Structure formats: C-alpha cells, structure tokens
Amino acid sequence: MDMPVETGPKRKNVAKGQLLIAGQWRDSSSGEAMENVDPTTEAVTTTVAKASVEETNAAVDAAYAAFEKGPWSRMHHEERAKILFRMADLMDERADDFAIREAMDMGMPYADFRSIIMPHCSGLFRFFGGLAMNAMNGGYRSSYEEDLRILTRREPLGVVAAITPFNFPLALSCSKIAPALAAGNTIVHKPASDTPLTALALAQVALDAGIPEGVYNLITGPGGSLGDALVRNPKVDKIAFTGSTAVGQGIMRNGADTMKHLTMELGGKSPNIVFADADLESALQAAFWGIFWNKGEVCVAGSRILVERPIYDEFVERLSRMAAEAVLGDPLDPATQIGPIASRAEYDKVLSYVENGKATARLTAGGGTRKIDGKGLFIEATVFADATNGMKISREEIFGPVVPIIPFDGEDEAIRLANDTPYGLASGIQTGDIKRALRLADRIRAGTVWLNTWHKYHPNAPFGGFKMSGYGREQGAEALENYTQYKTVWANLG
Secondary structure (H helix, E strand, O other): OEEOOOOOOOOOOOEOEEEOOOOOEOOOOOOOOOEEEOOOOEEEEEEEEEEOOOHHHHHHHHHHHHHHOOHHHHOOOOHHHHHHHHHHHHHHHOHHHHHHHHHHOOOOOHHHHHHHHHHHHHHHHHHHHHHHHOOOOOOEEEOOOOOEEEEEEEOOOEEEEOOOOOOOHHHHHHHHHHHHHHOOOOOEEEOOOOOOOOHHHHHHHHHHHHHOOOEEEEEOHHHHHHHHHHHHHOOOEEEEEEEEHHHHHHHHHHHHHHEEEEEEEEEOOEEEEEOOOHHHHHHHHHHHHHHHHHHHOOOOOOEEEEEHHHHHHHHHHHHHHHHHHOOOOOOOOOOOEEEEOHHHHHHHHHHHHHHHHHHHHHEOOOOOEEOOEEEEEEOOOEEEEEEOOOOHHHOOOOOOEEEEEEEEOOOHHHHHHHOOOOOOOOOEEEEHHHHHHHHHOOOOOOOOOEOOOEEEEEOOOOOOEEEEOOOOOHHHOOOOHOOOEEEEOOOEEE
C-alpha cells in the first residue's frame, strides 16, 4: 500500500564525505568511496570516502601527536570548556541540517530528532564542559607522616577511539566525544558505515569551534577492518563502543594485548512490566513508544512487554490497535510516527524475526511491509501475543518495530521473567503503586529502570548496562571517570 509523500522539510544535497585527519579534510588515498543510501527512497544521497587501514593509523598518529604535543591535553579545562560550549552553540544553530541528515541517513522522524535528540546532543557538550571545570581539579590529602604531603591529579587517558552505531548516529557519538574532549583526550571517530552524515557535520562543528589540529579526527569506511585497526593500535588508549554484544566481545579480546580502557554499551532485551493497577492509558503510551520509537532501532527499546493476567487481553487488544493505526511514512513528513529501517541488511534481519514470530506466537498487529511510491524499507509495527520468555523473539535483540507480549501472575513471576535474559541494559515498571515500583526497581538487574514512563534521558543521568549489555557509563558525572586516570604525587617536605 502506497502512502502520501512528505509535506515537511525537504531533502537536501549533501556534499561528498571526506576523511578528517590532522585538521585537514581529504579523500581516501585510493580514491575509493561508499554510496550513502536514503532508506525512504532507496536512492543514493552522496558518497563518503572509504578509508584504508593505513589512513586509520594515520588518524591515530595525528591524534597521538596532538595529545603529546598539546595544546589540548595541557590546556586549562576552563579553556577547553569554552570550545565545547561553542560546539554546542554551533550545533543548535545548525540543528535543521543535522535533523535532515539524520532523517535521510537512517530514517528517524525529523520532528523527533529536532525536538528531542538535538537538544540532548548539544546539552552533552554544555554539561561536560561545565563539569570538567570542577571535576578535573586535583586534591590535597594528609599522610601518616608529618613531613609527607599527598597531591592527586586527574589526567586524560590519551587517544580515544569512538566507534559508534547506526541507530542514533549523533546522540551516541556525542555521548562519547563530549566527555572525552572535556577531559583533554584526543579523538578518532569511526561512525557506522551506513549512517555517517551527522558525523561529518559534527566534525566540521569541532573545527569551526576552534579545536586544535589533530585533536579531532574522523575516518569512514568498513567497520570490521577499520575498527580492528583501532582496537589493535598501541597508540589508542581507549575504545568507546556502542554496538552488538558479539562485536563488543571481539573488541575486548583484541584490545587485551594493549590493555585498552573500554566502555562497552551493548545489546538489550529490555522488559516492560505492566501491572493490573497501572493507569492503562499511560501504560499503553509507555509500551507503544517504548518499542516503536525510532522504529524499534533502540538498544533500550521495551522489547519484551510483560502484562499481568487480569488486564492481559485488554492490553493486547488495545496495543495491537495502536500498532495497526501507527503512521508509517517519510521521516520528513510531520505526521510520521515510524520511519524506515536504516538499511537493507537490518530490514531483512528484522523480517526474519517477524517470520519466526508468526510460526511461534499469535500475530495481533502488523507483520508486513509498506512502500512509498514503490520504495522504502518500512516494516509495520508488529505485535505478537501469547508469547513465552523462551521464544526466539523474546530472547534475541530484534532491533526493529516488533514486540512479544508475555502474561504473568504476581510480582515474583514478573521479576523472574524480567531478569531471565543475558542482557541488562534497561527495564520499566508500569504501576499505580509507587511503593511497589521502587521496591521492584531494586530487584531488576538492569542499568536503567523507568517507572511509569520510558525513553527519558538527560546529560546528567548515567547510562549503561549490566550483564551482557556491557560496562562503563555514558552521561552523568560518572562518565568522566571512564575518560580520565588519577595520578598520585608524594612530596617529602623533610
């Protein structure tokens, strides 16, 4: 079924993407480039330079030289903060460009990006710029011995390689780059091959804000070879990664030889527990947006809905109706709720899970695909009822607009089902009893617990996972711990 064309902001021409190494934009030495495809139109929007391993190592060398020579790593943190604040201002000034790029690149609705993601991203640079002005200060401590003084210094790690995913290209880049820069580190950014357009714009913002030469480097190209080069390069001090658990495990193994500092933000299969005493309207909204926002391409999507039996049938019927009525369309159309899947490979993967669900559970909404003028990687909002926690669609991260609904009886079974997963990234509880909500939040093994809501974020709130969902934290003051190290200086006054 064809859908109406967009009536909102228009697509734009995007210049050919280049590599940023040592402060200079340049094509790949081989002249090779990758095509960038709009998942709505399935048309090529532009080409982006395809870096080699040698160019990746050159970017690392540039970052290493910039760190060793300064001025960035030696600059007073208040001076660094001024540049980060300038980056935030420039991002806000160019918000429309970022939003259109993200819509064309990975299918996020323009309106969502403009109103939610963009303020969060610029806010990250303001938050960490301000935080570093105090958090980077050292301390003075007493000793057992009268003539000994102990001084502590907080110092940057060195070269940070940020390897970022396709699903929130800008947000998950800023959550790594902002604290890394605030602490005085230098950067090599490797964005996902399918969604590099906002990364290119962010790198230009850094240059325009006054980042010194070599501090900020950007390489685009295949994740396997370039990512491995970054992980194995001894001049890279830290890898900040968001992606699948399997890839994260490989980074951990391959980074061991050079003792990499690591932040791993990996997969999830987050349970959304709905109790019978919940405000049903609010619970349905939390469930709908928890799974279908950004077409389910969200690591913390509420991708397992656990519903208490007294309201199970009504909840299934009403959520299924909401899913059936969801507006799929061009992300530049203001009416669109669910845009296209980001790439053909992801589209095919999600559809394979839909077929598995049809064979194992009861399909109550969706299960098909849509097109605009015969084009587009659209998958309908899909709901499976009468699922069990052992089904493939309940165990594995689908990363699409697909959700199983599982019944439960009572608190103990709800918590048992919620924790019966190798993942522990996020979770939620919908209930009218705040005492129950807080009590059960303590029992859920996940890095985030949303109570009577979903998808709430702020730069000052730490974000990260338990179990196979990774370790380390992004956002919040806690994130700066992952981009700094402490030095202790002992002074003998005797």
